[in-house]
Amino acid sequence: MSLQVTSQPKVIYLKDYQVPAFLIDHTQLHFELLADYTQVTATLSLCRNPESTQKNADLFLHGDKDLTLLSLAVDGELLTASAYLHDDKGLTLSDLDDKFSLEIITKIYPDENTALEGLYRSGGMYCTQCEAEGFRRITFFQDRPDVMSVYDTTLSADKTLYPILLSNGNLVDSGDSAEGRHFATWHDPHPKPAYLFALVAGDLANIEAPFTTMSGREVSLKVFADAKDLDKLDYAMQSLIKSMRWDEEVYGREYDLDVFNIVAVDFFNMGAMENKGLNIFNTSCVLAHPETTTDASYQRVEAIVAHEYFHNWSGNRVTCRDWFQLSLKEGFTVFRDSQFSADMNSSTVKRIEDVRLLRTAQFSEDAGPMAHAIRPASFIEISNFYTLTVYEKGAEVVRMLHTLLGADKFREGSDLYFERHDGQAVTTDDFISAMQDVSGRDLSQFKNWYNQAGTPVLKVTDEYDEISQCYQIHITQSCPATAGQSEKLPFHMPFSLGLLDASGSDIELDGGTTSLLELTQPSQSFSFNHIKTKPVPSLMRGFSAPVKLEYAYSPEQLMFLISHDSDGFNRWEASQKLAADIILDLVKRLQSGTQLSLDSCLIDAYRAVLTDKSLDKAMISQVLTLPSEQYLAQLSEVVDVANIHKARKFVRVELAVALENEFLETYQSARLIATKYDPSAPSIAKRALQNLSLSYLMALHQESYLELSLTQYREADNMTDSMAALALVAHSGFEQAAQTLLGDFYQKWQDDTLVVNQWFSVQASDPKEGTLARVVKLMEHSAYDAVNPNKVRSLVASFCMQNPVNFHAEDGSGYVFLADQILSLDKSNPQLAARLIGPLSKWKSYGDARAQQIREQLSRILDSGKLSADVYEVVSKSLA
Ligand code: B3K
């Protein structure tokens, strides 16, 4: 977060990067955690940076305007106020020696910190969040990632209230002091940027496990949380152990401290943070127990624990030179965690989930006013760039390198990258150079992915000549203009192609089932000889590049691919395309007032999949899940929210009518497999198919299926099944049953804040009319807390992002509501406020009337005067 601004805040450009004028070799911190405030003493060893050309430069230390400076001393000499410049951005010191020490004493007020950046209190505990620029809210510092320092940190606090005192690195000293206080000193030998600094002080319980690294280092692993959550930590610990082993086996990366600590906190702006040796997690991403946690959340815990752990190398040992390079650590680490999740679970399902997220949310970001390259050229507030583009598209870009180079060369490249840059702050170019050096390939064109925003579009046509038995495929690529980039250069990307013969088998290509084509030109053609009959192409297998693909598949071809493609991802893809084409056609019919009917081909395809006993249950559920309203919106030029909702609902009901027996049988046989809950892939798949079948049955709106849901709810021994039943009943239109069940659920789980958040979400995402009024009422509920980000996400964000038909209500009430929330949140937590603007910034896609309503709300926000830089940047760019 940055200062409240009234005038236009400053834009920062990548091209203006300069090395720091000074280096800080060593940072010693002392935190006196007191009841009313915290006193921070920072002792810094500074020297001029030999790489800087500014030999007599001033020293500038970032410092938030709310920091109270108590004293400043250079080499032990106290400075008077006239000896330095102190403004609301920081401190400037002049006439300095080449080497000196600086002691800075500041006072901060963690209890007043609602922005949740820097040091704050979450419930009864102190914790920190310093990425990206939160350290400057703790003390004055060169708060930029290319200043890496060795830290020694001492915490001193009341021993009864805060028996646990943690920081980065290894514990080197601890003991009691006067007046019931105690202290702990931590030493982190690995130089790190300030954004990786962390401390925790609280009354916490923990579990512990040993880990022996591949070279025999003994590490003590601990996961800490509030004592009431002690029984919910085992899964995070298992996930951590699996991640550590996996990173050794797959990337050769070993852990490097004697301890690894994870702490769960309830107030957190995002999922988790990879602070060196002391990861801090949002409770929602670390706590797991069968009774309170759904399968989706179990998988999220495993993935996020892995992600933060993997940052120990991709991010911490090798970090970013500046924040424009964010995707260097985030894109690579998301790629690593998705490889890990694919290895631990079903790789096809993981790929489907990743692509679903990318295509629904990242593509829409890339098509909107905030579109930016994965290495942006400028920003106002870096917090606004922790985006799906930097993370998910960034991971796709790394994935393409993996595909182009092959797994072995990619591993050699990553080894070289880590070896060459260990302990350094580097750029995405350095990453590409390592990949280039090991492979001998010219990756200069590939770098366009780092510099150009927007989703490329591939238009594919093909032809087959029976006489010459030649099959040709023609591919053109283009990329729409985005803000500040009207012309785009062609991208270098892998294009995986399979060709199916009439029996559905793969035709041999390049000695295998799939040919890896490389696209580099605006337009390219590829020929395949000895193709005996006209093939059905399986395009971009595994979604080999993050692009939109246009090819005129017939429904028959899609049905053929659904039943035969050897690439699981493309079987799913064909099912999505078939369903999306049908639903969007129905939207057109609704618009023209034509009678609706469902083409039998979707029913036939669904029946075949549902009754195919050879298919993996997880795949069946994925294939039979209709494209979401959000994805259908993404495919529409002008989004007709209400008719998309209607058409999709119509298809669901028709499918349920036609396949009622099959769904019922699938449901009942899944219910018969009564095993104790476990979050393994086969068990998750069983529950997914069971609950998907139940959801189709509930679409029939029959009392008997309501009973089935109520029975499942009553008998469930796990949150996945009880939450699925609750959501189905709550959204069913059986109003009395819905209210009774929601009431019962709350009674049962009122003491578990994460479960109550799910209860809020279920209600906020109800597509029925009147949901906004209920959301507004729920904001008065005693379990709601407007300064807890998890609560805001579960109610406000769920309504605005998971409930399109209500959010985009014709009267514009959803937009007014969201603008009100943004304005009020901006005062306490600008980062969170800015994240909520997304649904308003896509106004261009919603037709003239809605566009005008949304723009009015955006203007109302902009005109309100005192905005944070966070909100200012997104709103002003959205209106531009
Ligand atoms: N690196 C953090 C995100 C920090 C967000 C700061 N606004 C978590 C992660 O990506 O692993």
Ligand code: ZN
């Ligand atoms: Zn990350």
